[in-house]
Amino acid sequence: MKRNRIVILGGGTGGTLMANRLRRAYGWHEAQIVVVDRDDDHLYQPGLLFVPFGMAQIEDLVRPRAGQLRAGIDYRRQEATRVDTDTRTVYFADGTILHYDVLVIASGARLLPAATEGLTEAGPQERVFTFYTPEGAAGLRQALERFEGGRIVVNPVDLPVKCPVAPLEFCFLADAYFRGRHLRDRVRITYVTPLDAAFTRPVAAKALAGLLADKHIELVTDFATGEVDGAGGRLISYDGREERFDLAVVVPAHGGAAYVDRSPGLGDELGFVQVDRHTLQAKAAPEIFAIGDATDVPTSKAGSVAHFEGEAVVRNIRRFLAGQPLDGSFDGHANCFVETGFGKGLLIDFNYDTEPLPGHYPGPLGLPLLKESRLSHLGKRAFAWLYWHRVLPGRELPGITARMPRRGKAEPTQPRRP
Known part of the structure; x- marks a missing residue:
């Protein structure tokens, strides 16, 4: 029997859970599983939201990548430079190559601050920050501690971004933080978004906009940021509008891994891998699959999506190697806890x-949907344990399935036909 080599590019959420699921699916004699990443720091990214408010510490969010992988998985610390789909070969920065029978791209999304004029020169660690990196989150914590009043603007520059509700959550937590410091009447918080609403989905957008209004957080929509003027304290849109700030929390534009751009036919214009949205098989080659933030699927770039995709990708890799038709059942299932402050979500x-x-x-x-509750806050805070001990090891979560459940939901009523 041939021993297939399955190469996984990326040791984050998607790559790690995929490797662990595949190791359980295949014996050592059936498949060699190789995970490759350019560093050895596995970051629990949802925890970065809490760092600026003193609710989490950076050192508690990082663990060694290799330590999250099951025995029998080969971990290599290398940087991919391109993929040759014709020869089934990955090229690395150190000049080495690696051939594969199946390739899984799980390299996530990268921040592209240079894509916005002035953002890289906008006064980092002074009054323009992002909490999407450990360094930015730690710096923002110090900035909030010093902040005694003025206008805070929270701005995702463009979509898609990792965890699209996180900038909204920052607004809600900032409201609670400054109320706790008895400074809220001196702090003006504004959420500035390129969308025409608070969120991408209308029903959720209405609920989230209501929360913003209840907490006296301004909402500015249809604002396409073209420049960040850190010295002048201005966000400037492409149509010339301006939003002034004393402190800006900016989420830079995102793109796929750089090596995807250097691999003809693999990615879209943003560097995200083009896949069939129901099988997660790459359009560039049948032996390539993608998972998590690396894909171009039209759903949230969130850890829950990677978890749900993992079941589908493992199943389809097994079918592909067995010469069977793929299973097109992945339905884009996503769920997100939204922290709303004061111990609720x-x-x-x-x-x-x-x-x-x-x-x-x-x-x-189960947990209430689209309604603030203490249970949802506790669920979000408890998820860190589940992440390290259930999600990454590739174990199933009791009662949680990849396909979106309909039981327990209030389905919209259909108008009667005359």
């Missing part, structure tokens, strides 16, 4: 075709 659950709906998840007796 809300949960949204949706897929490609279904809006976030009210009700409960994962069933009638």
Whole structure:
């Protein structure tokens, strides 16, 4: 029997859970599984949101990548430079190459601050920050501690971004933070978004906009940031509008891994791998699959999506190597806990075709959906343990399935035909 080599580029959420699931699916004699990443720091990215508010420490969010992989998985610290789909070869910066029978691209999304004029020169660690990196989150914590009043602007420059609700969560937590310091009446918080609403899905957007209004957080929509003027304290849109700030929390534009751009036919114009959205098979070559933030699928770039995709990708790799038709059942399932401050949160659950709906998840007796609750806050805070001990090891979560559940949800009523 041939021993297939499965190469996984990326040792983050998607790559790690894929490797661990595949190791359980295949014996050592059946498949060699190789995970490659350019560094050895596995970061629990959702925790960065809490660092600026003193609710998490950077050192508690990072663990060695190799330590999250099951025995029998080969971990290599190298930087990929391109993929040759014709010869099934990955090229690395040190001049070495690696051939594969199946390739899984799980290299996530990267921040592109240079894509916005002035952002890289906008006064980093002075009054323009991002909490999407450990360094930025730590610097923002110090900036908030010094902040005694003025205008804070929170701005995702463009979409898609990792965890698209996170900038909104920052606004909610900032509201609670300054109320706790008895400074809220001296702090003006504004959420500036390129979208025409608070979120991408109308039902959730309405609920989130209501929360912004309740907390006296301004909402500015349809603002396409073209320049960040750190010295002058201005966001400038492409149409010439300006939003002034004393402190800016900016989420830079995102793109796929640089090596995807250097691999003809593999990615779209942003460097995200083009895949069939139901099988996760790459359009460039049948033996390539992608998972998580690295894909171009039209759903949130969130850890929950990578977790749900993992089941589908493992199943389809097994089918591909067995010469069987692929399973096109992945439905774009995503769910997100939204931290809303003061020990509360809300949960949204949706897929490609279904809006976030009210009700409960994962069933009638589950967590409330689209409604603030203490349970959702506790769920978000508890998820860190589940991440390290259940999600990354590739274990199933009791009652949680890859396909979006409909039980417990208030389905919209269809108008009667005359």
